[in-house]
Amino acid sequence: MNVYPRIALIVLVAAPGLAGVSCRRPPATPPGPAVNQDSIDAENARRDADARREQMRRDSLARERARMDSMNNAGSRRTQMMEAARETIRNPVYFEFDRSDLSPEDQARLDAKIPILNANPGLRIRASGHTDSRGSDEYNLALGQRRAAAAKRYLTQHGIDAARIETVSFGEERPAAQGSDEAAFAQNRRTEFEIIAGGDDIVVPAGP
Amino acid sequence: MTLSRFLGASLALALLLPALPLLAQDTTAKRGVRIGLSYQLGGRRGVYIAPVSGPVGDSVRAILQRDLDNGDRVTIVGSDSAGIALAPLVRGTRPGYEIFARLGAAALIVATPTPTGLHVALHDVAGRKVAGSRSFALPAFAAARAWRAAMHVVSDEIEDWVTGTRGIAATRIAFSRGGRLFVIDSDGWGETAVGGSSPALSPAWHPNGQRLAYSVLGETGSRIMVLELSGGANRALVSRGGLNITPVYAPDGMTILFSSGAEEGTDLYAVPASGGPPRRVTVGRGTDNVSPSYSPDGRRVAFTSGRSGHPEVYIMDADGTGAELLTPFAFGDQYYRSNPDWSPDGRNVAFQSQVAGQFQIMTISLRDRSVKQHTSESTNEDPSWAPDGRHLAFTSSRTGVKQLWVLDTETGRVRQLTRNGGARLAAWSPRLAGR
Numbered sequence: 001m002n003v004y005p006r007i008a009l010i011v012l013v014a015a016p017g018l019a020g021v022s023c024r025r026p027p028a029t030p031p032g033p034a035v036n037q038d039s040i041d042a043e044n045a046r047r048d049a050d051a052r053r054e055q056m057r058r059d060s061l062a063r064e065r066a067r068m069d070s071m072n073n074a075g076s077r078r079t080q081m082m083e084a085a086r087e088t089i090r091n092p093v094y095f096e097f098d099r100s101d102l103s104p105e106d107q108a109r110l111d112a113k114i115p116i117l118n119a120n121p122g123l124r125i126r127a128s129g130h131t132d133s134r135g136s137d138e139y140n141l142a143l144g145q146r147r148a149a150a151a152k153r154y155l156t157q158h159g160i161d162a163a164r165i166e167t168v169s170f171g172e173e174r175p176a177a178q179g180s181d182e183a184a185f186a187q188n189r190r191t192e193f194e195i196i197a198g199g200d201d202i203v204v205p206a207g208p
Numbered sequence: 209m210t211l212s213r214f215l216g217a218s219l220a221l222a223l224l225l226p227a228l229p230l231l232a233q234d235t236t237a238k239r240g241v242r243i244g245l246s247y248q249l250g251g252r253r254g255v256y257i258a259p260v261s262g263p264v265g266d267s268v269r270a271i272l273q274r275d276l277d278n279g280d281r282v283t284i285v286g287s288d289s290a291g292i293a294l295a296p297l298v299r300g301t302r303p304g305y306e307i308f309a310r311l312g313a314a315a316l317i318v319a320t321p322t323p324t325g326l327h328v329a330l331h332d333v334a335g336r337k338v339a340g341s342r343s344f345a346l347p348a349f350a351a352a353r354a355w356r357a358a359m360h361v362v363s364d365e366i367e368d369w370v371t372g373t374r375g376i377a378a379t380r381i382a383f384s385r386g387g388r389l390f391v392i393d394s395d396g397w398g399e400t401a402v403g404g405s406s407p408a409l410s411p412a413w414h415p416n417g418q419r420l421a422y423s424v425l426g427e428t429g430s431r432i433m434v435l436e437l438s439g440g441a442n443r444a445l446v447s448r449g450g451l452n453i454t455p456v457y458a459p460d461g462m463t464i465l466f467s468s469g470a471e472e473g474t475d476l477y478a479v480p481a482s483g484g485p486p487r488r489v490t491v492g493r494g495t496d497n498v499s500p501s502y503s504p505d506g507r508r509v510a511f512t513s514g515r516s517g518h519p520e521v522y523i524m525d526a527d528g529t530g531a532e533l534l535t536p537f538a539f540g541d542q543y544y545r546s547n548p549d550w551s552p553d554g555r556n557v558a559f560q561s562q563v564a565g566q567f568q569i570m571t572i573s574l575r576d577r578s579v580k581q582h583t584s585e586s587t588n589e590d591p592s593w594a595p596d597g598r599h600l601a602f603t604s605s606r607t608g609v610k611q612l613w614v615l616d617t618e619t620g621r622v623r624q625l626t627r628n629g630g631a632r633l634a635a636w637s638p639r640l641a642g643r
Contacts (some may be wrong), residue, residue, distance in 0.1 A: 098518060098544070118355055126427075136546040136560065136589065137633060138454050139519050140431070142467065142474045143494035145451045149471040166431055167452050167470060173387075173407060177560060 081204045086195060088112050089125060091180040093151055098135065102154060107180065110154050113193070117160050119205040122198035126166040127151045132185035133172045144169030151191040153169040166196065253370055254285040254312035264322040264349045266303075272317065275363030275377035278623065279615040280599070285313040287570055293489065294581075305322055305336045313338075315370050315470040319362075326362060330369050348471055351397055353554050360394070376594045378640050381601050381625065382411040382420055383612055384633045389422060389435070392612075394594070396625050404435040404442050409412055410633050412456045414481075421464055422446070432466050432479070434549045446479055446486060446626035454499045458526075459506040465489065465526075467498040476511060476528070477502050489528040495564040501550045501557070502526070508558050510534060510548035519638065521548045521572075523558050534572060535559065536579070545570075547590045558617075560589045560602075569602050571617060589616075592636045600636040601625065 091113075093106035102110070117123055129148030131140040148167035156162045176185040255276060260268040277284050279536035284396040285308075286294050294311075297304035298318055308316060325346035332339040344362050347354040360377035367375035379394045387407030392399040405424040412421045420435045432446035432455045446452045450470030457464055461481060463484035468477045468486065473494040477486035490497045493517040502509055510523045516533070520543070526533035534557060535545040551558065555574060560567040572579045586606035593600055600615045604622075609629030615622050625631075 101341050134510065136499070136519065137546065138499045138590075139514070140547050141409075141451060142469070142498050142514075145469060145474065146496060148538075152471065165573065166428065167450075168427060172427060173409075173425060178641075 007068040008204050013200065017156075031040060033200055038143055056078065078204075082202050085116050085204045086199055089116055089123070089195055089199075090193050092190045094186065094191045095147055095191075097132070097185070098188065100143065100150045102127075107154065110151060111158075114155065114158050114160065115205040116202070117155070117164070119203045121197065123202065124164045124166070124197040126168060126194045128174075128192045128194050129167070129169045130174060130176070130190050131172045133175065133180070135172075135186065137172060141169050141171035144171045147189075147191045151193075218450055252281065252283045253314040255282045255315045255317060256285045256308055256311070256313040257287075257295065257317045259295045260319045261322065265321065267349070268319055268326065269322070271356065271359045271395075272319065272363050272366065275360060275375060276370075277373045278377065278395060278614070279367050279371075279596075280369060280476045280619055280621060281365075281375075282315075282371060283312070285311050285462055303331060305331070307335050308333050316365055319587075320614075325358070328362060328366065330366065351387075356393065357398060357640065364639075368433075374639075376596045376599060376639070379595060380417075380637045380640060381612065382413065382635045382637065384409050384411065384422075385626075385630045387626065389420065390631070391437070394476055394614075394625060394636075397629070399628065401627065402437060403440045405431075405433055408433070410454050411635045413637045414457050415459060415461045415638055419637045420635075421457060423453040423455060423466075429470075432464065434481075439567065445481075445483060448486070456500050456502065458502055459504055464502045465502070465509065466628065467500070468523050469496070469591070474498055476509070479561070490524070490531070491528065499547050501548050503550045504552050508625070510550050510559075512546040512548065519544050519546045521545050521557065523557070534577075535561070536577070549591050549600075550597050551593045551594050552595040555597070558591035558593060558600055561592065568613065580617075582617055582620065588613075590633055592634045595637045595639050599636075601636050603632040603634060615640065 014044075047116055072088050085186050093102060127148040129144035129146065131143050131147075135143070144165065152162070152165045152167050155165060172188070175184070175188045176182040176190065215271050227517045257269055257276070258504060259265065263295060271289050273284050274621045276282050276286075297307055298316060303316060313333050316333060320327045320329065325344045325590070327341065329341040329424055330339045331337070342365065344358065344365075345360045349355050357378060363377040366374035367373065377394055378389050381394065382389060382391050385388070389402050389404050389411050390399055391402050398578060402420070404420075404422065408422050409478050410423050414421070418437055420437065422433055422435065422528045423430050424433050429449045430452050431444050433442060435442045436446050441538045445464065446466065446468070448468070450468060451474055451555065452466060452468045455464050455466040463478050464481050465478050466474055467474045469475060473492050474496045475488055475492045476490040478489050479486040490511070492513065492515060495513060497511055497513045497515070500509050500511040500547050506528055509526050510521055511524045512519050513578050520533055521535040522531050522588045534548070535543075545559055548557045549560045556571045557574065558569065558571045559575070560571045563581070568584060568591045569582045569588045569591050570579055571582065582600070583602075583604070586603055588604045588606075591600045591602045598617055598619060601612055602615060603610050607624070610624045610632050610636050611627075612625040613622050614625050
């Protein structure tokens with residue numbers, strides 16, 4: 001072997017080491033036959049594997065994220081529907097002064113509770129009757145009781161077991177709205193409904 | 209009589225005539241001067257209470273004067289500082305009767321502190337002599353509540369000497385405020401919370417004045433409770449579920465009548481005061497029957513009923529038979545009458561009636577069913593008779609918040625009893641001598 005290939009080899013081998021140093025020697029000539037292709041292949045293979053692993057990791061994360069999003073959306077929909085069912089149960093009915101009869105709108109509100117009650121045999125509620133602050137405090141306790149009983153009677157007449165509905169009166173003692181105007185009075189003449197059992201895993205009836 | 213005098217007298221009479229049905233307007237006493245229409249059933253006796261010596265003399269004199277003034281049966285003469293100047297006329301064995309007669313005093317009260325209490329002499333001015341005297345034992349002044357209670361007994365005795373009718377100073381009024389029960393002396397002193405369960409409504413006195421029945425609301429229904437005022441023992445008498453409200457003791461204290469119901473209206477039930485199963489008294493057939501009040505002989509009961517379609521006052525026999533409408537109503541008009549209280553002399557039932565959108569205190573005579581309106585300002589509710597059958601405690605909103613007031617049904621005079629707002633559902637105690 002003559003001296004030029006040896007010099008080339010030395011330069012090639014030394015080139016990486018001289019990379020940061022200003023090189024006074026002329027650049028090495030294009031590579032001849034002595035390239036270490038195996039090393040390069042191995043390096044490339046390593047890099048490819050890393051990239052593949054990284055991509056797999058990213059794909060897996062993305063899949064997991066998509067799966068959780070899908071679950072959350074379905075969960076919050078379900079949660080929303082359950083809460084809506086509870087709200088339908090809790091929806092109050094309202095009355096005219098000194099009256100305990102149910103208007104068509106009140107009856108509709110009560111009608112809406114019935115499928116939920118039917119779908120949840122363990123669901124028990126308490127109807128509490130209230131009045132506005134006019135009238136005798138004492139007679140208002142009886143009027144409140146009458147209002148709670150009227151709501152209960154409507155539900156039992158539509159097939160709900162009476163044992164599932166408690167009644168109580170608070171007369172004028174627990175106003176929903178303060179004030180001495182008709183707007184406040186109208187909000188206070190009501191029967192409220194409270195879930196006292198079976199409301200946690202409430203089954204939402206498949207409705208029309 | 210000259211023409212002008214005749215016209216003048218006619219005018220005066222004409223001004224008084226529109227009082228049919230008899231309307232005694234509210235009057236507010238201002239420093240002894242009463243304003244407004246005030247008709248008197250014969251003149252009132254004037255009474256002069258001499259200044260009292262000793263360290264508590266001013267308090268003694270103030271209580272005697274206030275109690276007699278609150279009784280509305282006598283006029284206090286010389287109650288201001290000028291009256292102090294009359295004191296020398298009372299000293300010695302020969303008081304200046306002529307001067308007191310000219311001042312309008314029919315009686316002089318001379319109270320002298322003693323080691324054990326008070327000695328009180330009543331002088332008959334016209335007869336120029338001592339008409340009677342008595343020594344009263346008083347607790348120590350420092351035992352303020354007990355001392356005042358004993359002083360009120362003195363006042364009531366004096367009123368009996370002078371007018372023939374015992375006063376009501378030695379009484380208290382129970383009421384509800386903010387869900388708690390309170391008791392206040394009849395002169396407005398010493399308002400005290402008395403314990404019991406909460407929220408408490410509708411206190412009612414046992415005839416011995418030592419315990420209160422009341423109702424307490426809860427999440428699953430209301431209960432009838434009994435509270436011992438001395439010691440604070442508090443027990444449930446009726447806790448059967450549902451609505452149990454407006455208890456009242458029968459005059460013999462052996463029975464409590466109350467309103468109860470769940471889903472078929474409310475009826476009046478009787479329960480032994482010592483406990484036991486309640487027995488239904490009214491047959492309301494699904495209507496609401498509340499707020500009973502016994503006649504003083506215990507034979508009849510007044511109560512509120514919605515059986516006609518709106519609340520009215522009914523009376524019935526205590527066993528539930530013979531129910532009849534007491535408050536008259538005109539067919540087609542929407543009336544609201546409730547919260548009856550039978551007077552201790554059996555003659556009248558006080559109640560509240562809706563008038564022009566507000567409630568007013570009314571009384572109806574059981575003899576001739578004539579109705580009298582006693583208030584006209586703001587809304588006034590829930591009357592409770594004092595033991596003299598003449599004064600009523602009631603709830604008024606005339607100051608903007610609910611307070612208890614006292615009304616004299618004969619003159620229309622009113623005075624404010626409570627100072628802290630939100631007081632309602634007053635129950636006037638029986639006479640509480642020595643408490």
